[in-house]
Amino acid sequence: MTNGKGMLCAAMVLLSLCGGLIQAGERPNIMVVISDDQSWWTTSAAGCEAISTPAFDRVAQQGVMLNYGYCFAPQCAPARATLLTGRPIWQLEEGAVQRSHLPAKFTCYTNLFKQAGYHVGCAVKGWGPGKLGDRKQNPAGKQYKDFSRFLKARKSGQPFCFWVGSRNPHRPFNQGHDGTVDIDKIQVPGYLPDVPEVRSELAGYLREIVQFDRELADLMQQLEETGEADNTIVIVTSDNGMPFPRGKCNCYDAGVRVPLAIRWPAKVKPGRTVDDFVSFPDIAPTLLEAAGIQTPDDMVGRSFMNVLTADGSGQIDKTRDAVIYGRERHMVTRPQRTGYPIRAIRTHDYLYLWNCRPKRSPTGRPYGIADVGPTEAGDYMLAHRERSSVAPLFELCYVERPEFELYDIRKDPDQIHNIIDDPASAQVAQRLNQRLMDYLHKTGDPRVGPDGDVFDRYPFWLTKREK
Numbered sequence: 001m002t003n004g005k006g007m008l009c010a011a012m013v014l015l016s017l018c019g020g021l022i023q024a025g026e027r028p029n030i031m032v033v034i035s036d037d038q039s040w041w042t043t044s045a046a047g048c049e050a051i052s053t054p055a056f057d058r059v060a061q062q063g064v065m066l067n068y069g070y071c072f073a074p075q076c077a078p079a080r081a082t083l084l085t086g087r088p089i090w091q092l093e094e095g096a097v098q099r100s101h102l103p104a105k106f107t108c109y110t111n112l113f114k115q116a117g118y119h120v121g122c123a124v125k126g127w128g129p130g131k132l133g134d135r136k137q138n139p140a141g142k143q144y145k146d147f148s149r150f151l152k153a154r155k156s157g158q159p160f161c162f163w164v165g166s167r168n169p170h171r172p173f174n175q176g177h178d179g180t181v182d183i184d185k186i187q188v189p190g191y192l193p194d195v196p197e198v199r200s201e202l203a204g205y206l207r208e209i210v211q212f213d214r215e216l217a218d219l220m221q222q223l224e225e226t227g228e229a230d231n232t233i234v235i236v237t238s239d240n241g242m243p244f245p246r247g248k249c250n251c252y253d254a255g256v257r258v259p260l261a262i263r264w265p266a267k268v269k270p271g272r273t274v275d276d277f278v279s280f281p282d283i284a285p286t287l288l289e290a291a292g293i294q295t296p297d298d299m300v301g302r303s304f305m306n307v308l309t310a311d312g313s314g315q316i317d318k319t320r321d322a323v324i325y326g327r328e329r330h331m332v333t334r335p336q337r338t339g340y341p342i343r344a345i346r347t348h349d350y351l352y353l354w355n356c357r358p359k360r361s362p363t364g365r366p367y368g369i370a371d372v373g374p375t376e377a378g379d380y381m382l383a384h385r386e387r388s389s390v391a392p393l394f395e396l397c398y399v400e401r402p403e404f405e406l407y408d409i410r411k412d413p414d415q416i417h418n419i420i421d422d423p424a425s426a427q428v429a430q431r432l433n434q435r436l437m438d439y440l441h442k443t444g445d446p447r448v449g450p451d452g453d454v455f456d457r458y459p460f461w462l463t464k465r466e467k
């Protein structure tokens, strides 16, 4: 080794030592607040008039409201895995499916923050459901009971990286009737029957969101009390959309488009609403950039720090004009424990879906261990599926789907009318298909390789009750 190289090594050691002694105030704290099964439209900031979500709205007003946030996979564990690793589900092996594990070889941003000297931890629901496998602790960090206990365990001056996962608004809906939902103002999505049974079920769902908002208000209060709120990046989002037919476990907006508000007063101008597409794998590289930590080359998500620190609203970065995502197995609800694989591309104007195995049931069994269910909306559709008003909705939610679907969002925001066979749409479909397939090949998706069904062979963990 030459002297020059020796000196360089010494300097690097010194730098890394300094990195271990970083002080709060120099690097930002991180707080990811993640609800469970919340669709993007369920906040007052997003225009929902049936409930009020003051805590979410305040985070959005004090920072940036991202109108096109996507969770990548319409399921708890796989979506959380993409947020933590900065990678698409199809690169994560067992991490791509629900109730398996996220192999330790896939680095999470939490590991990198810990290496950089941060106090790292999580409360309530971290990554999951699944088994730890070859990991020693939850990928979201060491488990603490709550934020205050996490803070108590912090060394003086140490910056923190905290994740808190609420269990709301996940089923069961058990908040009780407390007058917080204006049932007449619920906008029933076009793929569900607008009947009292369904309105009542949606009201139960929205009450859980009000409860989550109270939890968020409490957390923000605690953060203020640390005196470090201005240099804390707060991300409020959800792991997937509403647990209703055509929602959770589906790649329509109801399953994958989630609330996303980000606040960082030290660097991000308040009061902005952004229309750029942002997906869960983009979050880890963004947080790493914010903290000055090197992003590993295998994180294919792209930092959107340029979007957060820009001045204006609307579309900021013109390259963020689409999002690509997908799903693999959720529950073991089909023969041979197969999943219902989907790959999707969403632009502002269109949603294009590739149902990779269209002969399988898109929902699995509607009862027992099912992808989504039982639901009152599903019960109603099953019971009344012969009625002319219900039959088309039943078909949308439960019947086999064609290999490709295309929706014109401008005319059909609820994504109900598949126009894939319309000759006028052929060019759009071809263009979106090409862009989707190019990305899947580029990022090594087994679904475009020789063994796409590898995902169906990963282990599935049953609870004691289910065995």
Ligand SMILES: [Ca+2]
Binding pocket: 035, 036, 037, 075, 076, 170, 239, 240
């Ligand atoms: Ca969830």
